[in-house]
C-alpha cells in the first residue's frame with residue numbers, strides 16, 4: 001500500500017493512554033488494514049475487545065508482532081529493552097519498529113542491540129498526553145497539532161523515517177527530528193522537571209503539620225490544583241522516566257535549585273525589584289507561548305475534537 005502513513009498491519013504493544021489513542025486515531029484515519037494489540041491480563045483483553053477499536057487483541061507480544069509492518073511499543077520506558085528482546089525473533093523482515101517513550105537515549109540503548117538487522121528502528125515520542133492511563137483513557141484527537149519527535153539512530157533507512165513521519169502526520173501531529181540526547185535534555189526541563197516539582201509539592205502539602213489535608217483540598221483553587229493533576233500521573237511510567245533520564249534531570253535540577261535559591265534570597269531580603277523583574281520575564285514567556293498557540297497542549301485536554309482543531 002503506498003498511501004502516505006498507511007500500513008497493512010500495525011501491532012501496538014500495550015494498549016494504555018498512548019497505545020489506545022494511536023489505535024483510535026489510526027482506525028479513524030484508515031491508516032491500517034489491520035490493528036493488533038497486546039493486553040496481558042484476561043481482564044484487559046476483555047475490555048479492549050469490548051471497546052471494538054482494534055481487529056485483534058492477543059496475550060503475548062510475540063504473537064502481536066507476527067506479520068506486522070509497523071510495531072509500536074506503547075509501554076513504560078523501563079520495559080522497552082526486555083520487550084525488544086522478546087519480540088525480536090518474531091519480527092517480519094523490513095518491519096519498522098518504533099516506540100512512544102518519554103525518554104529516548106536509554107530506549108535506543110536498551111532496544112537497538114536486540115533488533116535484527118533487517119528491522120528499521122525509528123524511535124518516537126509524541127509530546128502529548130494526560131495524567132490518565134489504561135485502555136479507556138485514550139482518545140483519537142490526542143495528537144492533533146502536537147509535536148512528535150523522532151530520534152532515528154545514524155544510518156537509519158530514510159524511507160522508514162519518512163513512512164513513520166507520514167504516519168504521525170496522518171494522526172495530526174507535527175513531526176521534528178533530533179538526536180536522542182538532545183531530546184532528553186529538552187524534555188528534562190519542559191516535562192520531566194515540572195512533573196518532579198508537582199510530585200514534590202503535592203507530597204509536601206500532604207505532610208504539613210500546620211495545615212490540615214482537608215484545608216489543602218478546600219483551598220486548592222490556586223496554583224496547587226494544577227499541580228495535583230500532574231501529580232496524579234502514572235507512578236510506573238514516571239518512575240521509569242526519572243530512572244532513565246537521570247543525567248539530564250539532575251543537570252536541570254541543579255540549575256533549578258540555583259534559581260530557586262536566588263528567589264528564596266530575594267524573598268528573605270525583601271528584594272521586591274528582583275521578584276518583580278523575574279515575574280515580568282516569566283509572564284512574557286507564557287504570553288509568547290500563548291501567542292504562538294503552543295499552550296493548547298496543556299489547556300485542551302478532554303475537549304471535543306472540533307474545539308481542539310480551532
Ligand SMILES: NC(=O)C1=CN([C@@H]2O[C@H](COP(=O)(O)OP(=O)(O)OC[C@H]3O[C@@H](n4cnc5c(N)ncnc54)[C@H](O)[C@@H]3O)[C@@H](O)[C@H]2O)C=CC1
Pocket residue numbers: 013014015016017018019038040061074075076077079083100101102103125126127128129130131132133134135234237241
Ligand atoms: N502518559 C502520557 O501522557 C504520555 C506517555 N508517553 C509514553 O508512552 C508510554 C506508555 O504510556 P501510557 O500509554 O501513558 O501508559 P499506560 O499505563 O496507560 O499504558 C501502558 C500499557 O503498557 C502495558 N505494559 C507494560 N509492560 C508491558 C509489557 N512488558 N508487555 C506488554 N504490555 C506492557 C500495560 O499493561 C499498559 O496497558 C510510556 O513510555 C510513556 O513514557 C508518551 C507521551 C505522553
Ligand SMILES: O=C(O)C(=O)Cc1ccc(O)cc1
Pocket residue numbers: 101102126127128129130131191230298
Ligand atoms: O499531562 C500532562 O500535562 C503532560 O505533560 C502529558 C505528557 C506526559 C509525558 C510526556 O512524555 C508527554 C506529555
